[in-house]
Structures are given as C-alpha cells and as structure tokens.
Amino acid sequence: MRWPARSSGTLSTARPAPAATLxxxxxxxxxxxxxxxxxxxxxxxxxxxxxxxxxxxxxTTEWDALAMQLHKLAGTAGYFGETRLGEWARTFEDRLRPVEDGQDRLGLVRDQYPSLRVVA
Incomplete structure (x- = not known):
C-alpha cells in the first residue's frame, strides 16, 4: 500500500493504490x-x-537408492494416513545411511525387513 501524497502540508484524499492480486x-x-x-x-x-x-x-543393492526411497516414503506416508510407516522409514533411513560396510547393511535390512512388513 502506498501512503497518500502530501500536498502543501495537508493530506490528500486520494485513495491508496490497490494491492496486486494473485x-x-x-x-x-x-x-x-x-x-x-x-x-x-x-x-x-x-x-x-x-x-x-x-x-x-x-x-545387487543400490544402497543410496534404497535410502532415498526410505527418505521419500518417510516424507509422504503420513499424508496418506500411514504415520507409523513414515516414522519407521525415517528411523530405518537414519540407521542405514551411516553404515559403511555392505555386509553390515545387508544384515540390518534382513533384521528390519519383518518389521517393515508389519507396519506396511
């Protein structure tokens, strides 16, 4: 909104410019x-x-792709009423990402897969 213009010490009665409309x-x-x-x-x-x-x-396992899928699921599951699944995916992603060794990752997936089936 613009301020009314001043004219010789008095306020103008001009209306403010209309705001842009979306x-x-x-x-x-x-x-x-x-x-x-x-x-x-x-x-x-x-x-x-x-x-x-x-x-x-x-x-073969693409670990980064699997972690990205978990990340996406964590962000969208709640929107579709699957809050527990979203929380599970977020927690599992957080556990999976820092693991460097492929065999350790494989063991983690094998360990957690049954709980994924339960919440999904």
Whole structure:
C-alpha cells in the first residue's frame, strides 16, 4: 500500500493504490488426489519389493537408492494416513545411511525387513 501524497502540508484524499492480486488457484480435484495416491502406492510397493530382494540376498543393492526411497516414503506416508510407516522409514533411513560396510547393511535390512512388513 502506498501512503497518500502530501500536498502543501495537508493530506490528500486520494485513495491508496490497490494491492496486486494473485490469480486464484484451483482446488485439488479428486483426480489429482487419486493420481497422488496411486503414485504413493506404487512407490511404497517398489520399496517393499526391493527391500524383500535385499533381505533375500537377490540381485545387487543400490544402497543410496534404497535410502532415498526410505527418505521419500518417510516424507509422504503420513499424508496418506500411514504415520507409523513414515516414522519407521525415517528411523530405518537414519540407521542405514551411516553404515559403511555392505555386509553390515545387508544384515540390518534382513533384521528390519519383518518389521517393515508389519507396519506396511
């Protein structure tokens, strides 16, 4: 808002300039909600599948990718009503990241996988 202009010691009766207006945003549609929920379920299922593969010793493990999936799940699970899963993912990510040795990481995944199945 601008201050009224001064003219010879008296205030002007000019109105302040109108504030800039923002274009209204459209509310999320149920289609958008369905798309988000679908993407969340797919991400969750991918993590469950990959964690099972690691726990069973199949394939090669991309530890950074697994940690990133845990991070994403931790950030989104609560939005979809899965608070316990989000908390589990955050805690597990925090435990997994600092472990340097691949065999120690594998042991940690094997140890924690059953609890993942319970909260998922």
């Amino acid at each position: 274009a209204p945003t459209a509310p999320l549609s149920s289609q958008n909600d369905d798309d988000l929920a679908s993407r969340y379920r797919a991400r969750k299922e991918k993590l469950l599948f990959e964690a099972a593969q690691v726990a069973e010793g199949r394939g």
